[in-house]
Amino acid sequence: MRVYIPATWPMLRKLVANERLDPVGGTAFALTPKLRESYTVGDDDELEYAAMSEAARASLRLLSVEFGLGEDSTPARRIVVAADLDDIALRPDLDDGAVRIRGPVELSSIAAVHVDTADAEFAVRQAAGVIDAADLGDLDAEFLIGEAEDHELAWYDPGEVAFLVELG
Template identity: 60%
Template sequence: MRVYLPATIAMLRELNTTGEFRARNGTGFALTPALREAYASGSDEELEYAALLDAARASLRLIAAEEKGEPRRAVVSADVEGATHRPDLDAAVVRLAGPVALKDIAAIHVDAAEAEDAVTAAAAVIDAADLGDPDAEFTLGDAEDHELAWYAPQELPFLLELL
């Protein structure tokens, strides 16, 4: 199953050092039956993109929790076995069986430098947006207007060096 794992730059640095990715609380996002049911239409590709966007929003929560985090959303796409659906949390949420080896990672998605101001502002209001604050939701939209750049797993050391 393809899963989308919210990350921070610090978590990517750890992946680069250890060769495995540890999702926070084992949580990821994927195209689940519940996600498919939540949409009236959409191809698998469109629904997987929705799961990736959910992971990118969760990345904002991780950035907000870090004391001196780098303000760039990051998502790790991986192919894993044993992920289980968590319908108690949300339609796309899955729980991983354990860490993900670098060999199972398909891609890494990271914000470009020009997104940093919008990501910083969004991370500051993510909780308010979750509670329905329209101004905070607008601020989140500014960050989500930035597309995540795609990197192959073997490009990770070079990406981190350039940050």
């Protein structure tokens, strides 16, 4: 199953160094039966995009924590790692597309890495600062989240990630 794993720049650096990704809490997103049921229309590609979008929003939450810990040098870019895995469990206690990954994700299982471009950094940094307020219904915060989500993530082949990290 294709899963979308929220990540941050430091996690990407570790992926390059260790050739494996350790998802925070084992959390990822996928086209689950519950996600499919929550949409009245949409083909598999559109629903996969919805799962990836949930992972991108979760990446904002991870960035919020890093910035809150004083890691201001972390690039303000949402990162989603797409991987093909078999050993996952559904998470009905979380969002419709949430799944749990058991263990680290090996580089050989990664299909693509999606990363914000530099022009999204201002919007992403603002969004990361208000993600909790948006989750609690603050409309101004939700507007800032929307500003970040208006930026499309760039696609990278797993073989390009080392160069991306080096340039970043």
